[in-house]
Amino acid sequence: MKSAQRWPIHPIPVENEALSSWLYRVARCYQMDLEHLLVYEWGQGQLLDIDILPPIGFLELIAQRSGVALERLRLMTMSGWVPWLLDSLDPDPDSFDSYVHQMSVLFPHPKHQHRLIPRWRAWLPKQTLQRACPSCLNESVGHETFKLMWQFPLFISCPIHGCWLQSYIGDGQLSSWHQPDAALIREASGAIKTMDRRTEQALTCGQVDLPRRPVHAGIWFRLLRALIEELSMPIYISRLQSKDLARIWATCGHPVRAGKTRQYPFEMLDLTEQLQFLEASAVAMSMIENQEINARGSLATLFWPEPDQIVDAGHPLPEPSELTEKEIHYWRIVERSLAKTIDEARKNPVVAKALFTVLLFGRQDAKTIRTIRTHLTAFGIPAKWCHNKPNSYPL
Ligand SMILES: [Zn+2]
Structure with a gap:
């Protein structure tokens, strides 16, 4: 590791940007690529999990180099989102049960099988995803920024533009899209937009405004993950709700449980299957809000509107008095x-x-x-x- 002198120039990190994306932009200021910058600063060109859990001391070095606060750098990696988004990056065998089975949305008395899933970490897929919003990148040509959460199966669409995130080829930066250009902008459905806007609100505001009342971001992510788990339940467990489950999947146009005959943790699925589960979650929330299905889970009422209340019209407020010179000072x-x-x-x-x-x-x-x-x-x-x-x- 080099002694920590300040970089003479570097771009300012954009809100929600991934650490790797920002370091790539820093490297470009010096006509380097990310690998060369990492070799120069850290002695290694490939840092696995740079956007999840960078090696000890790495963020401290970058903070000294850039003057960007250590805590802000940490938020550019998944390690900064513990415990809101996930309980720990170093899980114990009970992590899955304690995260996924805390809450229920669809089922009244979930009969969960105790599941031990070693090394399971909420929302972290087998490999980070290479997805981006074509509209966001079009708006930042020359200084493209890639958001941290695009790499994880939390969003289907871009909450700003309302279009589907698209897969791309490239090592952390776009070389080409998987889709032909004409198919890149795919408008998301209303249900997907609503769910993704709520997830964005959880990340940026720390709370989500649900129809009944606002909930903490930590509740939102666990509620969403619990709903995904319920949507993957075998019929012999879901029984009473099996018709509703079938209707949710039929409304999406996807096979029940994304076609999986066995129950796998969402994080272990392929991206196509993960997107089908996210879409089914968005549709399920919409159907609960519109009272098209009878959800009986403990948190289902959060999606129902606030009951009407009779409110006393009250009396007009007294006119405020003028401030004195001293008070204004x-x-x-x-x-x-x-x-x-x-x-x-x-x-x-x-x-x-x-x-x-x-x-x-x-x-x-x-x-x-x-x-x-x-x-x-x-x-x-x-x-x-x-x-x-x-x-x-x-x-
Ligand atoms: Zn966008």
């Missing part, structure tokens, strides 16, 4: 100080956490936490840094 001091703190919190997770704690003002209820986190993310502070209990997912 103090408010300006407060505004300047707050702007400075917010600016610092965008870059520094310690400041972000401190600001979040101050704004909570001792309150711990889920509604207040969600509201303050939403406001801070609107100011560009990563939702992932706005926490006080990282392992808590209030239902």
Whole structure:
């Protein structure tokens, strides 16, 4: 490893960009490719899992080289999304059961078989996926950025453009598309767009607005994974819901359980099968919301609309009184100080956490936490840094 001097030039990482994508763009500033940059900085040209769990000390070196905060770099890899997206990158034999069987959507009393799946990690496929949004890349010609989550089976479509992500050939960067150009832009269905927008909201805001009420990002990812598991259940377990299951798959136009005769973990399937399961999940959520199927799982009600409530019209608010000169002076001091703190919190997770704690003002209820986190993310502070209990997912 070289002594850590600052790189003289480097591009700023784009929101949600993968570490490998950004390092590739850094390398291009010096007329290098990623492999040569890694050899120069780290002594190895190929870093397996660079976007999942880089080797110890690597992110620290890159932080020193670039001045980008270590925590921001970590969010450019899957290691930064523990415990929201997955419980651990170093799982124990019970990881599968504790993640997938915590919740239910379709089934009232799931009879889960205890499954030990060694080395299972939620959402991590056998090989990372090479997919990208053609519209996103068209908009960034010359400085193409590849998002971290495109590599994992979490999205079908691009939440910005509403078109399917497409597979490409190339070593971390696009050489050519699998599809001919004319077939590249494929509009996603309404159900898929809704599900993918919710997943995007979980990643960027730390919560998802479901019809009944908002839920924490940690709940959303476990709920989605539980639903995928229910959609893969053998009929002798699903029994009462087997007709609904058949209707969900028929609506998608895919064979039941994506044609698998045995139950395999979603992460072990091929991309085509994973996409069919994701599509079936999107359709299932839509059918629950439209009350086309009778979901009986513990979290199914999250997709139902809030019941009508009679609300007292109340009385008009009193007119606010004018501020005095002195009050205006103090408010300006407060505004300047707050702007400075917010600016610092965008870059520094310690400041972000401190600001979040101050704004909570001792309150711990889920509604207040969600509201303050939403406001801070609107100011560009990563939702992932706005926490006080990282392992808590209030239902
Ligand atoms: Zn896009």
